[in-house]
Amino acid sequence: MISGETTARVSEPHADENRTETGRGRAGQEVGKSCVLVSMGGRRIMFDCGMHMGHLDNRRYPDFSKICEKGDFNSALTCIVITHFHLDHVGALPYFTEVCGYNGPIFMSYPTKVLAPLMLEDYRKVMVERRGEEEQFTSDHIIECMKKVTPIDLKQVVQVDKDLQICAYYAGHVLGAVMIYAKVGGSAMVYTGDYNMTPDRHLGAAQIDCLELDLLITESTYATTIRDSKYAREREFLKAVHKCVASGGKVLIPTFALGRAQELCILLDDYWERMNLMAPIYFSAVCPFDRSLLNAPGPCVLFATPGMISGGFSLEAFKQWAPSEKNLVTLPGYCVAGTIGHKLMCGKPTQINLDKDTCINVRCQIHQLSFSPHTDAKGIMDLVGFLSPKHVMLVHGEKPKMATLKGRIETELGIPCFVPENNECVQIPSSQHIKVAFQREFLRNSFNLDLSNASHGQHCVSDSVLGHEIAEFGREERTAEGILVMEKNKMPKIVTQDELLHILGAEEHLVQMACCCPVKLKNSDTGERNLSSGQLTSALLQLLLKEVKSKIACSFIRVNSDHLEMESFKARVCLKKLCPHRLKQGGCDVVSEVFFCCSWLLIDDELARKVLCIMRDVELEEPNQNYLLPHQPFGRLLDWPDPIPT
Ligand SMILES: [Zn+2]
Ligand SMILES: [Zn+2]
Ligand SMILES: [Zn+2]
Incomplete structure (x- = not known):
């Protein structure tokens, strides 16, 4: 084994986050596309393949021409790893495989493999069927794309090829979200995706082993925020719901079938029991909901999908309940542009035109949920401190806040930190160990030097002495200098200068x-x-x-x-x-x-x-x-x- 220098070339085709604060609530709107390309020890890994939901044209996808101009993605990439089912991390995948033609390995966790197609199909329907946009990818594309995915378990070490290993760790962001560890030779890195360091009722905090890393690429959505206590946010939510049902109103909680829904459901159930409340709680995604109950008298709470009120049952309930000021609608922290959820978040409208025949009067109360499953600044600092990587790179955040966090990481933890622009390449030195072959001549040469340094005055070593030296080699660490020769499809070897001249058939060139x-x-x-x-x-x-x-x-x-x-x-x-x-x-x-x-x-x-x-x-x-x-x-x-x- 020898050690040397290699460079991890990290590019970020796009990871911009245009988080704009909305009129209500603190969660703000989060849109962006995560796609980070890492070259390490000759392997190229794409981490996430996200979509930017603020754009309606091709700008919604990462600029794939940055990977390779000729479009031969199969030889340009070793594999793709997806961290979780959110569209800003997986939204461009069907387009990349089915339209751009990427055919290589794709890895994601088992839950992500199940949930990602649901999210993608949901999004495709909203875009194409409801808004009449040009189709970017079809339902068949989603199905075909998912067939190419290899699901992986937490902490399962996956040997992608003979040199590249990956391993997934629990990220605590949404169901199935993982952080990814990747290792090539002696170089190693972690890409966090989105993660959460604070446990909640249905997800634990992120968990990762203490790994030796050259690079940690971390999200930085809340780069400077220390979030107010979870308890305070929960109490705010419960107070709003309680007030509504106490005055006989109906509460609509639009949710995705998974993720926050479980969290809120457990929270409400617990509260109902403590406060001895009688109003019924319905969960339409789990058991069929009798539609006539929508207009039944008396208070109730309804969990309905989809989360952004883009159609389906949550829209049906919204149409019925929005006109009454007694009722309450809660909004998730994140809504796609063009959905009713998004319109409500961008300032409370008095009327919403669904289509030319349907107009909804909005008089109900709106409550913005701010249960954000992202880590805050303390969580990021804790993770960076725990892993103590040689370098840190911040992605998935807002520029000025990232600059502040970079300063803290560099001064408080003494770790160099990079904040690349979109499409910027950053080179990071890393150490790489490779196995090399060598001839007897090389050893002889190396040991001759050692012996003459030790003033044996002996310039020619007999084979028995050499054998003894080789035995010593295993016991003590020695440095032998030589020239590394790497040829395609051959084991690398280390040679002396004379051997190299012989290999090249060249004469020594003297200055x-x-x-x-x-x-x-x-x-x-x-x-x-x-x-x-x-x-x-x-x-x-x-x-x-x-x-x-x-x-x-x-x-x-x-x-x-x-x-x-x-x-x-x-x-x-x-x-x-x-x-x-x-x-x-x-x-x-x-x-x-x-x-x-x-x-x-x-x-x-x-x-x-x-x-x-x-x-x-x-x-x-x-x-x-x-x-x-x-x-x-x-x-x-x-x-x-x-x-x-x-
Ligand atoms: Zn996410
Ligand atoms: Zn994200
Ligand atoms: Zn002269």
Whole structure:
């Protein structure tokens, strides 16, 4: 195993939340589309495939072209994981599979697999049948899409492919909601989806193991809110219902068949018993409700579907009861635009036109339910603190509040936090462990280094010593450096540089440095001298050798035929008129200096620079008289034929 660096590339095709506060209640309206794409260790996972209900055109879907432009989603994605049945998390799935053609694995919990098609069909009916919108996906699309889904259990470890593992944890948001843990090699992350850290009567608080994570992507709907006590909100709701039935009114509680309905039902039942109330409570989704009871005298409470009063029995009851100010209608925290629930939330209208023949007078009281199944700021901080991931990313929230929360996470918990824009990519470093193969040569090489460091002075290790070293390898942790070679469909291997050159059939490429350095000459004005170029070169090199030797303690320095040599550093007298390595071209005082063309390898750079400094500062003696010959004017040095091969 080796450890290395990899990057988790996280993009968020869309996760905007335009939560606008409405005239009544605190819950506000929540619309957005969650869809987060994570690339990790070569795997690409789509977390949620949500729909934005504020748009009527294609903007309601995530921009799938960000996944891959050519539209080959099957090879671009490893899998899709859906956290829960809310449309802002699953709404675009049938469109993506049946219209865009994604055919790969899809995972969701068992309850989500049962409930998501109900939500999708409900939405499709409202959009297409009631509002006459262009059909985005059909009932058949929903059915076909769901056939592709693999249901998963809580805490069941799912091996998606040989490298990618996922596991679902209880999120406590709605029935079947999960947080998703994903792991590739040594990189791991959690995507929370929506979650709730406060238990209620029908759902517990989110539960997750203490996992080691590179990244936590968390929702942040209530990034700055510390919600008022649950008790106070419940009391408000019970007071409103009690007041209504006490004065003989009828209470309509439109709900989805699942989720909050159970919570409210248990709450009311309990209260009825304590207060000894007699008014009947009906639950139309569970047992058939006799329609004649709608107009029966006396108070009652009715739970009816669908939750947003978009049709069905809740609409029927609303038509009958809305005109009386004695009656009460409660609204869920969340309603799709275009539904009656949505109209009531956006300020109480006095009249609602259902169609051209039907107009409903609205005089009843309205109570906004604010039982929000999202975690508040304290819950987010608790989860981040508990998991202590290396990085945090906030999604599914409002920008300014997310910025505040980011500040808290970074200062209070000391964890870097990202708040990406829609469609923005964020790269996060993570560690990755991979198994690699290696040759004996590699081990030998690594251990040679260790042994020579331990001053054994032994550069060749026998096989028995090597065997001993391999046995040691298991006991102590050692670092062996090498080059990682990864080829498609082959096990990665780690090799030495020599092995790599052999694999590539290439020769070692060395970086060589060069510089043509001027050196000053003493007594240049003593008249003309006559030397052969060979004699002059030799004399100058000997003079330079003397100077350098006196300043650098190096036993390897010597003059070798036409150059001075020290490790890889070489200096030759350069007589070229225009040398490409020259630091400066000869000035007017050409006689007083001579050029040395120097070259060296990068490993000897430090040594070379020392020598160059000496050459810059030194003034060489007059060349020895022994080398003087007649008719060779030293003053015309630069006119001589070029003695150095280029
Ligand atoms: Zn949700
Ligand atoms: Zn959501
Ligand atoms: Zn030169």
